Amino acid sequence: MDDPIDFEMIRARARKLREVDTKGDFTFNKPYSMEEIEKFEEIYDLRLPIVFRRLITEVARSITRPYGLTSDIFTTSHISDIYHEKDRYNPGLEFPLTMRAYAGDREYDIFYPYETEFLSFEEFDYPGYTNGHIAVLYLGCGHSFFIVVKGKEYNNIWADCASSNDDFFPLFEEEQDKKRISFEEWILKRLNLAIKDREK
DSSP: OOOOOOHHHHHHHHHHHHHHOTTOOOEEEOOOOHHHHHHHHHHHTOOOOHHHHHIIIIIOSEEEOTTOGGGSSEEOTTGGGOOOOSSSSOTTSOOOOSSEEEOSOGGGOOSOOSOEEEOOTTTOOHHHHTSSEEEEEEEETTEEEEEEOSSTTTTBEEEEOHHHHOEEEEOOBGGGTBSOOBHHHHHHHHHHHHHHHHOO
16 A cells, blocks of 8 residues: 655655756746635635645645646646636535546547446536536646545546546556546656656
8 A cells, every 4th residue: 555645745845846946947836825725715615635735825826837738737726716607617516526427439438447427418517527626737728637625536636628528537547556646646746757857
């Protein structure tokens, strides 16, 4: 069984990235104030996952590069003033999925090895799937990775690929047979890859 990942381990790797980033590629953007986060949690009646909460209030609200998108480590855009509607894009409503939802072409569906709910385009509830989470990385073409902040998938990282693939799925690592990737696992891996790239 893997050892648990705690916040101090992540803080140490973020500090290491600052040290090895001698060219200043990465920007550690100003953390949110605790007042901003507490107001956000009060408005949406939720409690952010603890490691995520500490990262964005004690280290940085985002760690970004000028190129943006997948070159960033992570980003949380305007969490203190997030756009939402009553029944969509609303972090305060539960994220409804507990398995992948896919309404694309089954003939080309070869990459995902775990449970999938195959849906028709009409059954694919995109508005409902936008609730209960916060984007942590933008991938381009309307795709993103997000952390679930309300619902049974709490603290897990999922992908929104609905804009072109009609697909919502949890991140996974097939070689280790891990059906879910927690925020801690995800952010630590991204930090470690960036550090390794700069230590070559």
